[in-house]
Amino acid sequence: MSSATPPMVSRPRELVFYTLVLMAFLAASGVPTPLYQLYQQSWGFSTSMLTLVFASYLFALLVTLLFTGALSDYLGRRPIIFAGLVIELASMGCFLLARDLEWLFAARILQGMATGIVTSALSAALMDSDHQRGPVMASVAPMIGMGLGALGASLLVAGAPWPMRLVYVVMIVIFACQACRLGRMTESVTRRHGALASMKPRARVPGSVLPTFVRTMPANVAAWALGGFSLSLGPALAEQVAGFHSALMGGLLACILSVMGGISVWRFRCFSTRTILLLSSTLLPAGLVLVLISVYLHSLALLITGYGVAGLGFGSGFMGALRAVMPLAPAGERSSLMAVFYVVSYLSASLPALAAGVATQRFGLEATVYVYGAFVMLLSLSVLVSVLRRPAAVAPLP
Incomplete structure (x- = not known):
């Protein structure tokens, strides 16, 4: 069996280090966001390919x-x-040397593999380091990291030389330093047999959880659909609303959404699951209403405000859906349920964004934003209706 650090032992050095590593991985995932339009202009590929x-x-x-x-x-x-x-260093190297669209695909696929490998390991390492603060860091750090990565890349693109390369040099240095530092951390698990058998995917929603899963999952789908759009087509939307090209604006929107999402996870973590879902399904649609009005009026200030409000719903939607379903699953089936949760989350971030890219080519960005925004709002509002129809005194959520 694995031997993790005893629950009462807190290791602040490891907690800080693994939090920074997790932030770096998610920062790297947000780095290409303000660069997509530069790539598109330089190499001439379509929005759907983006x-x-x-x-x-x-x-x-x-x-x-x-x-x-x-x-x-x-x-x-x-x-x-x-x-x-x-693998992440190899991905950053591909970005650094990229000369065409094929390089971008290779870099992004390697980056996805690297992040997929470390996601569970880093979350577990944070839990091993501190059983109280570790789970909070595992929830907040990815959102803060993703936002800071997009904003930092925007600043370098807008004001530094070598705009399509410099940010990757910075990330290579960060990851290389972390790889060197990793050996000084205490290992919390004893190696054991069974690694190959553990690689069999297990994804299942237990029957006892399914009704709650169906009712609350639209909050998570709405949150990640908004996140996927912002990280891919957000810079193009900022440019259309502002009326001028600015790499800084595209990264700023992604940063606002992610950082406000992280803040909502931190601030709402002590609320009941029902309250979190009510807040999410109110704040996210309210923010999107402001975003859609900003597109119609071409108001940059309103767009930024809308993203800030929607960001609070983004983070709380993810947390509320997770907290609603996970406690209901038997201990032996939680990992399988978590796998389903990840599948839904990442497909929600990718498939709607892909559809939006295709629609943008055919109908234009503005029309696509209106339909996409309405779709995300309806998903979120469906959770609001579902929660309000089940009074807390009658059918409380966990």
Whole structure:
């Protein structure tokens, strides 16, 4: 059996280090966002291909996560995290050397594989480091990291030399330093047999959980559909509303959405699941209403405000749906349920964004935004109706 650090032992050094590594991986995932339009202008590919490049990252992440999610329980946290860092360095190298669309696909697929490998290992390492603060860091760090990555890349693209390359040099240095530092961390798991057998994907929703899963999952789908659009077509939307090209604006919107999502996870974590879902299904549609009005009025200030409000719903939608279903599953089936949760999350971030990319080519960005926004709002509002129809005193959520 694996031997993790005893529950009462807190290791602040490991907690900080693994939090920073998780933030770096998600920051790297947000780095290409403000660069997509530069790539598109330089290499002349379509908007649908742009969203396919983005989706290839999520597909690779999902497949890798399903097959390798339990490996660190058998091989140890450090070996799996190190493997992820090596693949991530290869991905950053591909971005750095990219000359055409094929390089972008290779870089994004490698990045998805690297992130998929380390996602479970880093979450488990954070839990091993501190059983109280670790889960909170595992929830907040990805959103903060993704936002800071998009914003940092925007600043470098807008104000530094070598705009299509410099940010990847920075990320290579960060990941190389983390790979060197990893060896100084304490391993919390004893290697054991069964690693190969653990790579069999297990994804299942227990029958006892299914009704709640169906009622609350639209909150998660809405959250990730908005996130996927923002990380792929968000810069194009910012440019259309602002009326001028600005790499900074595209990264700023992604940053606002992600950081506000992280803040909502932190601030709402002590609320009941019912309250979190009510907040999510109110804030996300309200923010999207402001976004759609900003598109009609071409108001940049309103667009930024709308993204800020929607960001609060983004983070709380993910957290609320997760907290509604996970406690209902028997202990032996939670990993299978978590796999389904990841599948739904990443497909929600990729497939609607792909459809939006195709629709943008045919109907234009503005018309696509109106339909996409209405679709996400309806998903979120369906959860609001479902929660309000089940009074807390009669059928409380966990």
